[in-house]
Amino acid sequence: MRVLDGYIGRQLLLGTLMSSLVLLILLGVMNLFNELEDVGKGQYSTTAALIYTLLTLPRYAYELFPVMVLIGSLGGLGSLAANAELTAMRSAGISLGRIIGSIMRTGLLLMLAAVALGELIAPPSEQYAQQMRADLQAGQITLRSQYGFWARDGATFINIRSILPGNQLRGIFIYEFDPQGRLLHATQAEQASYGQGLWRLEGIRRTHLDETGTRIELLDQADWESILDPGLLDVVVVQPHILPIWGLYRYIHFLRDNGQQAQPYEVAFWGKLMKPLVTLAMLFLSVPFLFGSLRSVGLGRRIFVGTLIGLAFYMGNKTIAYMALVYGFNPILTALVPGLAVIGISLLAMRRVH
Structure with a gap:
C-alpha cells in the first residue's frame, strides 16, 4: 500500500505544483503591469517593480492555496481517472475509502505546506515588499x-x-x-x-x-x-493579511488592552487558523469529480471546472469575511462556514458516487 500512497501522492503534488506555477505566473504578470504605472514615482524603478511583484507572490500563493490544491487535484489525479487507473485500483480490490485515505495523507503534507507558507514565508516577504515600495516612492528614509x-x-x-x-x-x-x-x-x-x-x-x-x-x-x-506621509504609514501599519497567526494573536490583545477595534484582526486570525482545514476540505471536494462525471473528460475541461469552483469559493470566502466586518458576525463562525460548506457539498456529492 505504500506504493499506492506514493504513486497517488506524487500525482497530486505534481498537479498542485503545476497549477500553482501557472496561477502565480499569471498573477505576477498582471501585477507587474499594474506596478509599471507607478514607475518614476520617487526612486521607484522597473527593477524595483519587478522585485516588489516577486516578493508579493508568496502572499497570493497563501491566499489561493486551497484553490490551487483543488485545481492540482483535478489535474493530477484527474489524469489517473481519465486513464482508468482509479477504476483499475477499485477492480483490484482497493476500496474507495482506501484511495481517499491515500489522497488525504498527501493532503496532510499540503496542510503543513500551507502553514509554512502563511507563517514563515509570506509575512516577512510581504512586509519587506511593502516597506521597500513605500520607501522608494515616498523618498523618505x-x-x-x-x-x-x-x-x-x-x-x-x-x-x-x-x-x-x-x-x-x-x-x-x-x-x-x-x-x-x-x-x-x-x-x-x-x-x-x-x-x-x-x-x-x-x-x-x-x-x-x-x-x-x-x-x-x-x-x-x-x-x-x-x-x-500618511500614505507611508498606511503601508507600515499592521495589516491583518501580513501578520502570522502568533502575531495576530498578540496584536489582538494589544488592541483590546488599548480599547481599539480588533474585529478585522480577529477575522483574519480565525481565517488563518482554519486555512489548513479548508485546504483539506477543498482536496476532499475533488474526490467526487474524480470518480464521477469528470473522470473521462479532458484535462482542459477539468482545469476549467476546478478554476470556476475555486473562484466561486474564493469570492464567497471574501464576501463572508467582508460581511463579518460590516455586520459584526462571530469571527469563529465566519472562518468555519466556508470549510463546513465545502465538506457538506463534498459529502452530498460522494453519495452520488456510491
Whole structure:
C-alpha cells in the first residue's frame, strides 16, 4: 500500500505544483503591469517593480492555496481517472475509502505546506515588499525596528512606537538637530492623529536644549507640520493579511488592552487558523469529480471546472469575511462556514458516487 500512497501522492503534488506555477505566473504578470504605472514615482524603478511583484507572490500563493490544491487535484489525479487507473485500483480490490485515505495523507503534507507558507514565508516577504515600495516612492528614509517605526524629515528624526489604522499614532518621539548635529528639541507625545493636511499631537512633553540649560514645556495638544506621509504609514501599519497567526494573536490583545477595534484582526486570525482545514476540505471536494462525471473528460475541461469552483469559493470566502466586518458576525463562525460548506457539498456529492 505504500506504493499506492506514493504513486497517488506524487500525482497530486505534481498537479498542485503545476497549477500553482501557472496561477502565480499569471498573477505576477498582471501585477507587474499594474506596478509599471507607478514607475518614476520617487526612486521607484522597473527593477524595483519587478522585485516588489516577486516578493508579493508568496502572499497570493497563501491566499489561493486551497484553490490551487483543488485545481492540482483535478489535474493530477484527474489524469489517473481519465486513464482508468482509479477504476483499475477499485477492480483490484482497493476500496474507495482506501484511495481517499491515500489522497488525504498527501493532503496532510499540503496542510503543513500551507502553514509554512502563511507563517514563515509570506509575512516577512510581504512586509519587506511593502516597506521597500513605500520607501522608494515616498523618498523618505524609513526604518522598522523593535523600537517601532523610524523616519527622517531633514534634520528631524521621528520615532513612532505604535501605528494604528486610521492614521492614529501612539508613543511619538521627535528629535530636532541643528546643522552641527547638536540636539535642539526633544518632543514626546502620547498620541497623534492626521487631519486637514497636518498632524495633531496630544499629551506633549517638549524639552528645549541650549547653552543655558534645558527647559521643559507641557502642552495638551499642538499641531505638527511634518512631511511624514500618511500614505507611508498606511503601508507600515499592521495589516491583518501580513501578520502570522502568533502575531495576530498578540496584536489582538494589544488592541483590546488599548480599547481599539480588533474585529478585522480577529477575522483574519480565525481565517488563518482554519486555512489548513479548508485546504483539506477543498482536496476532499475533488474526490467526487474524480470518480464521477469528470473522470473521462479532458484535462482542459477539468482545469476549467476546478478554476470556476475555486473562484466561486474564493469570492464567497471574501464576501463572508467582508460581511463579518460590516455586520459584526462571530469571527469563529465566519472562518468555519466556508470549510463546513465545502465538506457538506463534498459529502452530498460522494453519495452520488456510491
